[in-house]
Amino acid sequence: MMVVPQYPYPVVGGLERQAHELAKALRELEIEVRVLSGKVALGQPSNDLVEGIPIRRIPWPRQKWLRFLRTPFDLLRHLVTQRKNYDVIHLHQHSWFGLLTISAAKLLGKPILTKLPNVGEFGLPGLASQRLGRLKLAILLRADALVAMSRQSLAELIQAGFPSGRILAVPNGIRLNGMRKTKAVGEATAAPPCRVVFVGRLSKEKALDVLLAAWRQVIHARTSNAILEIWGSGPLESELQQRCHEMGVAQSVRFLGHVDGVSDRLPEKDMFVLPSCAEGNSNAILEAMAAGLPIVSTDVGGTAMLVGKEGAEFLCRPGDSDVLAANLLRLIRDPALRLQIGSAMRRRVERHFDIHRVAETYASAYRLLVAGRRERIKDASHPVILEEPACAD
Numbered sequence: 001m002m003v004v005p006q007y008p009y010p011v012v013g014g015l016e017r018q019a020h021e022l023a024k025a026l027r028e029l030e031i032e033v034r035v036l037s038g039k040v041a042l043g044q045p046s047n048d049l050v051e052g053i054p055i056r057r058i059p060w061p062r063q064k065w066l067r068f069l070r071t072p073f074d075l076l077r078h079l080v081t082q083r084k085n086y087d088v089i090h091l092h093q094h095s096w097f098g099l100l101t102i103s104a105a106k107l108l109g110k111p112i113l114t115k116l117p118n119v120g121e122f123g124l125p126g127l128a129s130q131r132l133g134r135l136k137l138a139i140l141l142r143a144d145a146l147v148a149m150s151r152q153s154l155a156e157l158i159q160a161g162f163p164s165g166r167i168l169a170v171p172n173g174i175r176l177n178g179m180r181k182t183k184a185v186g187e188a189t190a191a192p193p194c195r196v197v198f199v200g201r202l203s204k205e206k207a208l209d210v211l212l213a214a215w216r217q218v219i220h221a222r223t224s225n226a227i228l229e230i231w232g233s234g235p236l237e238s239e240l241q242q243r244c245h246e247m248g249v250a251q252s253v254r255f256l257g258h259v260d261g262v263s264d265r266l267p268e269k270d271m272f273v274l275p276s277c278a279e280g281n282s283n284a285i286l287e288a289m290a291a292g293l294p295i296v297s298t299d300v301g302g303t304a305m306l307v308g309k310e311g312a313e314f315l316c317r318p319g320d321s322d323v324l325a326a327n328l329l330r331l332i333r334d335p336a337l338r339l340q341i342g343s344a345m346r347r348r349v350e351r352h353f354d355i356h357r358v359a360e361t362y363a364s365a366y367r368l369l370v371a372g373r374r375e376r377i378k379d380a381s382h383p384v385i386l387e388e389p390a391c392a393d
Contacts, residue, residue, distance in 0.1 A: 001034050001035075001036060001079075001082070001085075001086035001088070001089045001090065002019060002023060002033060002034070002035045002036070002089075002090045002091075002092065003035075003036045003037075003089060003090070003091045003092065003097075003098070003101045004016055004019045004035055004036075004037050004092045004093075005037060005038050005040070005093065005095060005097045006037065006038060006040050007019070007020070007035055007037035007050070007055055007057070014282075014283045014284070015092060015117050017283060018092075018172050018173075018283055019035075019092050020050065020053065021173070021174070021175055021355050022173070022355065022358065022359055022362065023035065023053045024051060024052065024053065024175075025173070025175070025355045025356050025358070025359035026359050026363065027052060027053070028356070028359070029356075029359055029360065029363055031363055031366070033053060034053075034054050034055075034056065034082070034085065034086060035050075035053055035054065035055045035056070036056050036058070036075075036078060036079075037055055037056070037057050037058075038057060038058060038059075038060035038071070038097070039057040039058065039059055039060045040060045044057055045057070046058075056078060056082075058071070058074040058075060058078060059071075059074055068096075071097065071100070072100050072104075075097070075100055075101065075104060076104050076107075079101075079104050079105070079108060079110075080108065083108055083110065086110070087110075087111075087366070087370050088110070088111050088112070088113060088366045088369050088370060089101065089105045089110055089111070089113070090112075090113050090115070090362070090366075091112060091113070091114040091115065091143070092115050092117070093115070093117055094114060094116065094127060094136075094140050096136075098114065098140075099136055099139045099140060102114065102139055102140065102142055102143050103139060103142075105143075106142055111144045111145075111369035111370065112143050112144050112145075113143065113144065113145045113146075113147065113168065113362075113365060113369060113377075114140065114143040114145070114146050114147065115146075115147040115149075116146060116147060116148060116149070116153050116156075116157070116280070117280045118278055118279065118280040118301065119150060119152045119153050119156060119278065119279075119280065119300075119301045120152070120278050120300075120301075121205075121278055122205065122278050123152075123153060123156055123280075124137065124140075124156040124157065124159075125156065127140065128160075137160065141160060141161070141162050144166065144369055144374045144377075145166045145167070145168055145365065145369065145374055146162060146166065146167055146168070147167075147168050147169075147170060148167050148168070148169050148170075148385070149169075149170065149171055149172060149280050149281045149302045149385070150171075150280070150281065150301050150302030150305055150385065151302075151305070151385065152301060152302075153280070153301070153302070154167060154169060154385070163375065164378060165375045165376065165377065166374050166375060166377050166378070167378055167381075168361070168362075168365045168377050168378070168380060168381055169378070169381035169382060169385040169386050170358060170361045170362065170365075170381060170382040170385070171281050171302060171305065171306070171352070171353060171358065171382060171385060172280070172281035172282075172286060172302075172353070172358070173286070173353050173354060173355035173356075173357065173358030173359070174283070174286040174287060174289075174290050174349060174353055174354070174355055175354075175355045176290055176349070176350060176354055176355075192225035192226065192332075193225045193226050194224075194225065194226040194227070194270045194271065194331075194332040194335075194338075195226070195227055195229065195268070195269045195270045195271070196226055196228045196229070196269070196270065196271045196272075196273055196296075196328065196332070197228075197229045197230075197231060197266065197269040197271070197272055197273070197288075197293075198211065198228070198229070198230050198231065198232070198272075198273050198274065198275075199231045199232060199259075199262055199266075199272070199274075199284040199287070199288070200231075200232050200274065200276075200282075200284055201232055201233070202230070202232055202233055202234030202235065202236045202237045202240060203234045203236060204236070205276060205277055205278045206234075206274075206275065206276050206277075207275045207276055207277045207298070207318065207319065208230070208236065208240055208275065209240070209243065210275045210318075210319055210320075210321050210324065211228075211273060211275040211321075211324070212240065212243055212244060212247060212249065212253070213247075213321035213325075214275070214321040214322070214324040214325035214328060215228055215249055215252070215253065215325070215328075216247050216248070216249050217321070217322070217325035217329075218325055218328050218329055218332065219248075219249050219252050223329075224329055224332050224333060225332075226252065226328075226332045227252055227253075227254065228252060228253045228254070228273075229254045229256055229269070230253065230254065230255050230256065231256050231257075231258075231259040231262065232257070232258065232259075233257050233258055237255065237257075240255070241255055262284075262287060263287050263290065263291070266287055266288055266291035266293060267291045267292065267293075269291075269293060270293070270335075270338055271293055271294050271328070271331055271332070271338060272284070272285070272288035272291075272293040272294070272295050272296070272297075273295075273296045273297065273324075273328065274295070274296075274297040274298070274303075275297070275298055275318075275324060276297070276298055276300055276318070277298065277300065277318040277319065278300055278301065278318075279298075279300050279302065279303055280301050280302060281302040281305075281306060282297075282301075282302075282303060282306065285297065285303065285306050285307070286306065286349060286353055288345070289306070289307070289345040289346060289348065289349040289353075290346065290349050291346075292342040292343060292345060292346040293342050293345065294311070294314065294331055294337075294338050294341035294342045294345060295307050295311050295314060295341075295345060296314045296324065296327045296328055296331065297314070297315055297316075298315065298316055298317065298318045298319075298320075298324075299315040299316065299317060299318075300318055302385075303315065305384060305385060306353070307345065307348070308348050310341065310344035310345065310348055311341060311344070311345060311348075313327075314327045314330075314331070314341070315327075352382075352384045353384075357382070358382065361380055361381070361382045364380035365377055365380045368380060
């Protein structure tokens with residue numbers, strides 16, 4: 001039983017999309033998957049089938065106080081009435097809805113595996129700093145096993161006192177559908193402009209103000225010719241567009257809003273950039289790697305693990321617009337290097353992050369939980385996190 005509070009169709013959010021792709025891959029391993037979610041949008045059916053995955057959506061009142069009062073009963077009712085139809089609960093986040101799910105699982109005696117989607121301010125330290133943070137953290141740590149997607153997440157869990165044997169280290173995965181960056185040999189020196197793309201929500205944690213500050217340096221460099229495309233929408237969209245005009249870079253920055261078929265369109269670009277101040281495992285980075293694009297990003301969460309040593313030199317500290325600009329300029333000026341690093345990213349995603357391998361890791365963890373061997377969960381972990389040296393080492 002997967003518990004994902006928001007499970008819209010089409011599935012577009014990073015966390016929800018990762019859960020959906022994992023559910024499909026688990027089904028291919030002949031593991032029965034059901035999803036419990038909330039009816040967060042008008043017109044959503046209570047019972048749905050999304051690409052073969054059965055979804056049950058419980059009522060989700062718009063008024064927070066009513067949702068807070070009603071949801072625990074609806075959640076518990078469903079878990080109780082369906083208890084013979086599932087063996088393990090897989091929770092995909094730790095909001096109050098998630099903490100209720102953990103409490104319900106313990107009440108029903110069902111093993112529960114909880115995924116931590118982020119770190120730092122958006123991970124355990126952030127949870128502990130909230131109102132009633134100690135109580136929330138205590139409930140979270142009652143889960144039978146917790147998922148860490150990076151070394152930073154592992155460190156936060158161990159610091160919080162969670163047993164290391166019950167931590168499943170596993171990255172996000174991506175379905176590799178043959179998408180590849182293909183260029184003729186002569187195109188390595190193709191005429192500019194270089195097409196740089198950002199994909200994500202236009203919100204504070206993505207630090208797009210830092211990207212724009214770096215982009216101003218890129219545009220002012222005499223030996224560069226590039227276009228920045230921003231794919232996505234969010235609360236900061238108008239503010240960012242205004243800032244582009246104020247900084248004098250509006251002609252080279254294109255806001256395209258929500259873009260359909262991201263994985264199909266990424267191979268048309270030359271480089272991917274993500275300036276976030278916090279990430280777990282970025283699905284956007286995985287998609288760009290699968291498209292054969294070089295990655296320019298910040299060294300946060302699991303990003304260094306995703307790009308590996310092959311891409312480590314193009315990471316920078318969060319907020320460092322100068323180094324971000326230097327990394328962008330280096331790749332913009334060197335088409336052959338872009339192809340070299342992009343090819344390395346494609347090979348790395350094939351080697352470590354295929355969703356089917358990730359699903360096999362989760363399947364092993366489920367079997368251990370069902371067998372009552374939660375202290376051995378670590379044995380099922382994906383080696384890319386546990387064994388590979390951190391890029392900053």
